[in-house]
């Protein structure tokens with residue numbers, strides 16, 4: 641399947657070791673600067689109506705601000721209850737100072 645790269649942000653706007661919210665192609669995403677890389681997930685926690693962009697990033701793990709469920713931002717897997725369902729992740733590439741996300 642062809643990639644569907646969408647320009648999501650300037651690389652300079654992605655915080656180091658933190659998370660920010662962006663809208664790309666009409667989709668709200670959480671973008672993470674983690675361990676020198678950039679990662680993207682759906683913005684909503686899979687457990688409830690909390691936004692992961694308001695959470696706390698520790699390494700590759702985002703902690704939901706509402707009930708402290710956790711997800712690995714590299715593969716979306718839930719790593720701490722009460723979160724049990726994976727959050728969707730999106731491929732990311734950085735080119736020419738821009739961050740592109742493949743919305744599929």
Ligand code: FES
Pocket residue numbers: 685686687688689690704705706707708709710722723
């Ligand atoms: S809403 Fe995220 S853990 Fe409950």
